[in-house]
Amino acid sequence: MLRPLFAREYSMVPDCLTPTAPLWETDLAVQLEQLAEVSPHLLLRELEADFAGTVPRQWRSVVDRPKAFITAYTAILRAAWEAFGPAWTQAGSLLAREAERVGIAAVSNALPPVLAGLGHRVRFSEQTLYVPDPYPETFERGTRPVVLVPMVSGNGASVFSFDRPDAVWFGYPVPALSTLWTSFREPDERKDSLQLVVGTLRAEILRELVRPSTMGRLASTLSCTPATMTYHCGQLESAGLVSRERQGQHVWVRRTSRGAALVDLLTGRHG
Structure with a gap:
């Protein structure tokens, strides 16, 4: 039922199915309850808009059974949160340390090495950030500031958006993420x-x-x-x-x- 999410040329998640409220403002359990109640008609309208009126065959099963898709998608997110939830609750010190690291780099004019180390498949060279994508595109940020968003996610994950007129944001795995899946350790305070x-x-x-x-x-x-x-x-x-x-x-x-x-x-x- 969820196969359309991973269709190569048409892999996407409609906006109405994307929980976006910060977890410190709205508990994810509440967001998932709201997600389960998303109107099938709203999902169909967004699919029509996202695919310019012609929904590809990979998504036809969703058009035929939108409510079943919403139910299955919500169940998958709930199961994923059960796995990631414990790591998220322990990630506060890692996220704080990453904010400190980026802040030091910003005021020290040392952001290039930070950008070059955002992930093992990310490369920064000559003012350009290269990220893996099976269907690569080139985006210009213009004068917009870049917002770095550390995530509690898989080690190879990266998400980004150029849609906002006021900023470009890039999400990447918070460093030392692997410690959250073993015995959690506080970051070494002796680091300079x-x-x-x-x-x-x-x-x-x-x-x-x-x-x-x-x-x-x-x-x-x-x-x-x-x-x-x-x-x-x-x-x-x-x-x-x-x-x-x-x-x-x-x-x-x-x-x-x-x-x-x-x-x-x-x-x-x-x-």
């Missing part, structure tokens, strides 16, 4: 501002690069695999904080002036 902005390993890389180093030596010094080092150095390079150059059999990594300035600014250390 550099670690908060770029992450622990990338902060260690930047600190280690007081002098240029090879990728192999960095990986050995920081006890990580070459593949891990390559990935993180690539992200730092995209953010303009390091540069890489192959010389013979080795790839040398250097901290850029921008990277050195960031380390100085966020740690108060010079070198």
